[in-house]
Amino acid sequence: MTQFPFSLIGFDLDGTLLDTSGDLGVALNHALTQGGFASVPMDQVRTLVGGGTKQMLAKALALDGVVLDADAMTRLTQVLVSHYEANIAVHSRLFPGGEAMLDALDARGVKMAVVTNKMEHLAVRLLDEIGLSHRFVTIIGGDTLGPGRAKPKPDLLQLMLERAGVAASRAAYVGDTTFDTGAAAAAGLPCVAVRFGFCDKPADDLGADRVIDHFDDLVDTLADMGQIAA
Numbered sequence: 001m002t003q004f005p006f007s008l009i010g011f012d013l014d015g016t017l018l019d020t021s022g023d024l025g026v027a028l029n030h031a032l033t034q035g036g037f038a039s040v041p042m043d044q045v046r047t048l049v050g051g052g053t054k055q056m057l058a059k060a061l062a063l064d065g066v067v068l069d070a071d072a073m074t075r076l077t078q079v080l081v082s083h084y085e086a087n088i089a090v091h092s093r094l095f096p097g098g099e100a101m102l103d104a105l106d107a108r109g110v111k112m113a114v115v116t117n118k119m120e121h122l123a124v125r126l127l128d129e130i131g132l133s134h135r136f137v138t139i140i141g142g143d144t145l146g147p148g149r150a151k152p153k154p155d156l157l158q159l160m161l162e163r164a165g166v167a168a169s170r171a172a173y174v175g176d177t178t179f180d181t182g183a184a185a186a187a188g189l190p191c192v193a194v195r196f197g198f199c200d201k202p203a204d205d206l207g208a209d210r211v212i213d214h215f216d217d218l219v220d221t222l223a224d225m226g227q228i229a230a
């Protein structure tokens with residue numbers, strides 16, 4: 001086996017590692033209904049995810065032409081988060097091939113991290129409940145560094161490198177939206193997009209270095225990218 005070119009792989013969470021659209025949708029529609037607003041069809045929920053909980057709610061309200069003031073948004077976001085937190089892993093699962101892919105990276109001695117725009121405490125709770133937390137050297141959320149530091153800013157990915165003790169030249173990021181490809185480009189990391197994710201644009205237009213159809217293809221794709229970069 002030739003030397004694997006990366007020492008650290010960062011993963012986005014919603015729509016990349018995990019299909020969380022069912023649980024997010026239930027919590028979103030709970031908040032919308034509580035607020036007296038129209039709910040969103042479940043198959044549309046995935047198109048609203050990527051920028052964090054508040055942005056998902058704002059996008060859902062905007063579908064109906066509703067814009068709330070800051071206080072009302074904060075209150076309704078709180079309703080959403082409380083419901084989500086209590087029902088966070090009812091439907092959420094790894095995308096197909098996820099477990100074997102994580103095992104394959106582990107077998108190569110590669111460190112893994114989660115960098116999400118989800119609030120950190122929600123990401124930790126979800127990964128705990130699904131039994132995956134122990135696999136990651138760090139779990140970084142959209143609020144870990146405070147307001148204004150979430151993806152597509154590079155800050156969270158830079159924190160990942162710092163915490164893992166790995167140079168940017170030995171790391172790559174895997175994501176499903178322009179928030180992810182934007183953050184990776186800003187941090188100087190190669191990026192793989194997943195076609196099975198929530199994808200706020202067609203996967204091939206996200207600006208990733210590579211696009212995969214299934215987690216079975218990730219390890220070989222990363223190995224190949226590293227050969228070209230070397």
Ligand SMILES: O=C(O)COP(=O)(O)O
Pocket residue numbers: 012013014015048049050051052053056115116117118
């Ligand atoms: O919860 C969101 O909107 C985004 O989460 P992600 O960064 O893991 O895709």
Ligand SMILES: [Mg+2]
Pocket residue numbers: 012013014015016049050175176177198
């Ligand atoms: Mg995502």
